[in-house]
Amino acid sequence: MPGQEEFRLFGDLWLPDPEQALSSQELVHVRAILPQIRAFETNWMNHTKYSYTRSGWSLNEAYEEFRDRECNWWEARGVTRPRQYMVCPSGELNASVACHLFNPTFSVDDPCCGETEDLSNPSISQLNNAEFSTQNNCLIFDHLARRDASKHCATTYPDDLLDLHEQFVFALRDAMNAKIEICWGANVRERMFKKIHLQPFRLWGEFAGVVLYMEITQNRLKRFVIFVAHPQRFLYVKSNREKARAWRHRFGISQDQALTVAARLGGIQIPPNFYVLDPRLARNLCVPRTVSDQRSIWRGQAVAQLKKAFPAVDLSASTDRPHHIRPTKEDKSSVQSVFTLLAKVKPGKINESVNLPQIVDDTALRNLRLQKIANYWNDLGELLDAFISNPNVGTYSGSAPREEGLPDPFIEFIQAQDGLKFNKREISCRADLKIAFELLQKCQGTPETLDILTLAVSVLTAYGWMISRPRKPQVDNLLILRGYPNNTVARKCSGCRKEYLDDPFAYWAKSRPNCYVLCGKIKHLPCTRKDLEEKRLDQFDKWFLLRPEELGDLPPEVEVSCRNCQETRLVEARWTDIYFNNNLSINGRIAALIEAQRLIEADNIIKENGLDQD
Known part of the structure; x- marks a missing residue:
């Protein structure tokens, strides 16, 4: 039962009395909005203006007409796309809650399943476990009805095709009777803010921080709208260990709060704290x-x-492909050697405060290096165990759906590594991760095709192999480690002068301690222009380059500019065929x-x- 000092906002949502809980300025705003909310509730309860039974709109008829027009749109551009890959909304128009997702993908058992509520899809399965299902008075639909990669839909579909899909989805929204519409993910949020007028309404009490939006049409409240994270954000939770629980607590609270508000507004029952505590969230994909x-x-x-x-x-740049990270025998041996050598270190021989102002024995610093590397692998293993199913550090295979952000523990772990910085600047975005991916030579593949989690795991694993690698025996006795501030060194490329990853375990010449040693292999010299020009590449042209008759509107020449002098010139264009760029699997x-x-x-x-x- 609600307390005496609480009042009902709408449906089953009770909040503290605004007269006592809010400031005078906030109270003025709430008082101005409450009449619209009361009028909306009266209309909804009476099933007058927004009742689907009076709209004269048939979902099945409208969907079939829309599907015909959508297929004709593609045929007009010379492409016949499968009609059966279109997906129809699931549920009843008189449902009190609407779940609005972006588009159906191919992560299903049967792409010809014409229903949005397909439990073989991990995201839909997660919604179902959270009790947002057609069995619980929910209407579930996609903003775009055709199966495609979500990235392709967001970046490739032209405006007239988007308009075609949105004509149907907004007709559906006009006909549906839902009091509350839950929009899942950033793509839906972006399209909704472009298309309709939404007025924010901040809640208070136990739901302080939750922003409820009101869809206003003709100065009347039409529906409540609330935005939550896409289910994919939580698909990476694979265990119930400490770091996974901490991540769920940090990001799941806001998700649970928003969904609780939606459920109470819509008058349905959902399990409490699903995203924070429910064991059904963790799922092996x-x-x-x-x-x-x-x-x-x-x-x-x-x-x-x-x-x-x-x-x-x-x-x-937006095609998903399974990604494999495997160590070489040398990498495995290097990591194994770290733990073997560390086991021989006697207690008390590791001293983090050691410095080498002069030429002295650096045994303590070398032991400290072993300890740090061992700790790195242990911490990485624990991190992967929390977020990756069946983790095996160094042999991760990722084929995850694209998500909206990197889990916070990964960000903190990456930013704690001295060697994953650019002149002590921390990695702070995907672009930085991409650069690190390309600089760590053990990474394989194209970073643009990887989801953010696979990209991060690739970088962390390759970085672990890199720091575990010992110096060559023939030069090791000529080198020393030094303590702070000489334990790390910022580096730049000698050719392009761009920043390189910092050296986390900088070696110095024993005979000249101020001389930093970059590499112990004298054979590591860049190849010359002559070497490159002598490579026979023309024999591969027929496999990798488009033929003249395939160029279409592509120009035969392109203008290029030199990075250094900015001089521009025209060169013959050699356009590559997309199907040989390794972004798709072989199949x-x-x-x-x-x-x-x-x-x-x-x-x-x-x-x-x-x-x-x-």
């Missing part, structure tokens, strides 16, 4: 190899269709090629029929 291969084929076919419709668009690339061939043959048939008719 690994699927059999056959399932993964089949999904790659579907994605490859979709990429080929998009490339046909939008030949000038680069799709490679995905094969599927893309087959689909591209089908589209080309379809074009030829159309041309032949056209000539015959003439």
Whole structure:
């Protein structure tokens, strides 16, 4: 039962009495809004203006008409896209709660399943576990109804195609009877703020910090809207260990608060503290190899269709691909040696305050280095154990969906590493991670195609191998470690002068302690221009480059500029074929090629029929 000093805002949502809990300025704002809320509740309870039964709008009829127009849009651009890959909203129009997601993807068992509520999709399964389901009086729908990679939808779909999808989804929103609409993820948030007028309403009491939005049309409250994180953000929680619990507590509280508000406004029951405490949140996303291969084929076919419709668009930067991180035998041996040597160190031989102002024995600093490396691997293992299913440090295989942010413990761990800084500047964004990925030579693949978690794990694992590698025996006795502030060194590339990763365990010449030693291998010299010009690459042109008849609108020449002198000149353009850029798995690339061939043959048939008719 609510306390005597509480009042009901709407539905089952009770808050402290605003007359006692709010400042005079806040109270003026609440008093101005309350009449609209009361009028909205009266209209909703009476099933008058917003009742779906009086709208004359049929979901099935509108969906079929929309699907016809959407397929015709693609055909007008020379592409036949599967009609069965369109997905219809799930639930009843008179549901009291609406769940609004961005688009369906290929992370399902059957892409021809025409329902949004497909429990084989991890995100939908998470919603179902949190009791946001059609069985609990919810209507679930996507902003864009066609299966595609979400990144492709957000960056590739032109305005007229977005308008086509949004005509249907906003007609659906006009017809649905939901009191509260939950928008999941940043993509939906961006489109909603572009399309409708939303007035913020900040709550108080136990829900202080939650911002509820009111959709205002013709000076009347039409619906409450609330924005929450996409389910994918929480898909990385794979255990119930300390770091996973801390992360869930930090980010799950705001999610649970917002969803509790939505449930009370909509009059449905949900489990309390699902994102903070519920064991059903943790889920192993690994699927059999056959399932993964089949999904790659579907994605490859979709990429080929998009490339046909939008030949000038680069799709490679947003194509997901499983990523594998494996150590070499040398890397494994280096890490093993660290722990073996550390076991031989006697207690009391590690002293963090040791410095070497002169040429003395650096045994204590070398022991300290071993201890730090061992601690690094132990901490990394614990971190992966909290967020990665079945972790095996050094052999991580990631094929995760794209998320909206890196878990906070990963950020803190990355920023704590001396060697993952640029002149002591911490890594603070994806662009920094990408640079670190490219500088750590053990990383394989293209960083643009990796989700943020896989990118971070790649960098951390390769960094661990790098710091574990010992100096070559022939130079090791000529080098020494030094203490603070000479334990780390900021570096730049001697060629382009760009920042390089700091050296976390800087070695110095024993005979000249002020002389920093960059590398112990004399053979590591850059290849010359002559070396590069003698490489025979023309034999691969037919596999990697577009033929003249495939160029379309691409220019035969492009203007390039020198980084140093800024001089510009025209050079012959060599355009690469997207299907050989390693951003899709082998199965995905094969599927893309087959689909591209089908589209080309379809074009030829159309041309032949056209000539015959003439």
